[in-house]
Amino acid sequence: MFSVGKVGLWVQIQKMLYFKVQIEAICNCYYDFCGNCTHMTEYRYEQLEQRLREQIRIGQLAAGERMPSVRQLSRDATLSKSTVLTAYARLEAEGLIEARPRSGYFVAAPAQSTSALTKPATSEPSIQPVPVSVGQVLVDIMEKGTAFDLLPPPPKPVHDSNEPLRRCLARALRRQSRLEQEYYDEPQGLLMLREQLSHRLAHGGSQVNASELVVTSGCQHALLLALMATTQPGDVVAIESPGFYGAFQLLEALGLQALELPCSVDTGISPDALALALQHWPVKALMLSPSYSTPTGACMPEASKLKILSLAKTHGVAIIEDDIYGELPFGLQRPRTLHSYDDSGSVLLCSSFSKCLSRDLRVGWIAPGKYLEKVKRLKVVTSLASSATAQQGASEYLADGAYDRYLRQRRQQFRRQCDQLQELIVEHLPMATACSYPQGGLALWLELPESVDTLQLFHLARQQGITITPGRLFTAQERYHHFLRLSFAQPWTQERQSALQSLGKMIANTI
Structure with a gap:
């Protein structure tokens, strides 16, 4: 002893x-x-x-x-x-x-072969500015709470594996005094949170001080502020095609025109197409998601980022970078942001915790560069202030190191679920003709036979309690009618596998 x-x-x-x-x-x-x-x-x-x-x-x-x-x-x-x-x-x-x-x-055993599915070809949108009209389908999807799921959320709460986050938020609420509840937070957001965010942005190569950040009510709010700070109604905004439907919503709400650019499901926007578009159209801003964009999951090579940044500088175009999926690579190291290469303050970096951590935690941020003062004023106009409790809880969660541990688990989980989805597509949707193979993010892009109208399929699937995201939502043009975005954000339970199998039978009946 x-x-x-x-x-x-x-x-x-x-x-x-x-x-x-x-x-x-x-x-x-x-x-x-x-x-x-x-x-x-x-x-x-x-x-x-x-x-x-x-x-x-x-x-x-x-x-x-x-x-x-x-x-x-x-x-x-x-x-x-x-x-x-x-x-x-x-x-x-x-x-x-x-x-x-x-x-x-x-x-590890090799994943089931998905060689029967090729990759969708580079998109070919009409490269001319058009007004935007999103329509009712997106509202229907959001009402069901199924933007990243085939099925509606369960009626009873499921076990929450992120208990550390709940504890941090609960402690922040308990510590808040009544006096604090009587005052608004400062427009830029809680300093302690902005300091934590400045450390996180360094993971993507961006060197940003806390004083250069503005906390927002989610990434969509950050994108709204970025567009309002850089454009006026009627301006032309270049955007990915297919691109994030929330971005098209914002363009419609602000009276802006969308100039859709060809994209590869592997490498994103074509720099050459952007160069050609800038020669013909007075583009004021470029909106893009270089890292694992939705719906394709494309990740832009570093050379393309540098070329796009050079083009934007030459033509005086602001770049609005949506980095909401940047923290979700399937590997250990996340890609560098386009913002990290910028030395002119022309890139406005936007993100939030909604895709990595919690949809309900409406805490986002923007690093607006030279547009900082404009964005601060617009923040007051559009939301006045952010929730101090949510900011305090998120800040404590980051400071404890819990976020990094959680991210490591989620990245591996999403990689497994993506592999499983690709296997299920081969098994239950054999009529599919092409599929993207993302290396991160939450979704892939599925191409079906041209005879399949996924907008009609959306209404048919709803009758069976299944919600899909039709390709038409990801453009302002009449395109992508036979495409679907499928998400692997949720585990492939027997119920979800059955829903995918039912979807395959519906598609087979329409061919």
């Missing part, structure tokens, strides 16, 4: 070893970041990751085979345990290996 003194010494040694491992992990994961340089040094965990990836690719490590233990690999390769764990975590995020409780790491 240890004496009390020896036990205390042993505890101290364990703490020292723990902090040593944490420091090693930070050092092994550190990237030397410079705004003028995109080179990244290859570190030891990357070398190990590449070696193991190649062994899996050529079959040297077969599906289902147990990976070497962290201790064994650390000893054999003369690497720290934190280096091995980092390499394993990155391979797990890619879906190449999987951790099994109390058993170790194993090579």
Whole structure:
């Protein structure tokens, strides 16, 4: 038995070893970041990751085979345990290996082949400004609460796995005095939240001070402020096609014209198409989602971001960047924002917690650059102030580190659910002709035979309690009638699988 003194010494040694491992992990994961340089040094965990990836690719490590233990690999390769764990975590995020409780790491089985489905071709919208009319369908979808689900929410609350968030919000509400409830929050939002947000934006490469941020009532509110600050009624706004239906709603409400640009389901907006459009039309603003845009899940390459930013600077065009899906890559590292490359203040970065954390937590933000003073005034006009309680709770949640832990779980969950959806499409919707293969976000873009009108299918599906999102919602033109956006935001329960199977039967009956 240890004496009390020896036990205390042993505890101290364990703490020292723990902090040593944490420091090693930070050092092994550190990237030397410079705004003028995109080179990244290859570190030891990357070398190990590449070696193991190649062994899996050529079959040297077969599906289902147990990976070497962290201790064994650390000893054999003369690497720290934190280096091995980092390499394993990155391979797990890619879906190449999987951790099994109390058993170790194993090579993941390859996903069911979806080779029968090609990718949708680059879109070909008519490149000319048009007024916008969204229609009633979107209102019907929102009334059902099914914008990212085939089925309406259950009548009884389900277990909430994000208990830390609930506790933070509850504590914020309990601590608020009656005197605080009698006053509005400052227009820019709670300082402690803006400080936390400035740290989060650094994950995407953006260097923004708390004084340069404005808290909003969700991302849609941030996009509204950005459009109001950069345009006047009648102006032309360039936008992705297919693009976010909420953006088209805003253009309609503000009396703006939409100039839709061709997009790839892999790489997003075509810089060449933008260059051509800028030669012919007086574009005032460009709205886009470089990271995992809805509905396609496209992620823009860094070279395209730089080219688009250069074009916008040359023509004096403001860029409104919707980064709401940027925190949802299937891997460990999120893409850089387009905003992170901007040194002129012409990019207005907008986002919120609604897609990553909670739809009900209406806390968003905007980094408006040179439009800061305009946006502050418009915030007062459109919403006066934001909920101090929600801001305090969100700020505490970020400060505790709970958000990063939650994101790691959600990213892996969404990757699995996306893979499962692609398998279910092959099984239950064999008539589908093409499908996007996103590497992040919450949705994919499905192409059906041209004889299928998904707007008519929407009304037919509603009669059976199923809600779909027709392709026509993602444009101001008469296009995408035979497309669907399908989301993998929810687990594929038996009920949802049955709904997808029923949808497949409805489509088969219309062909």
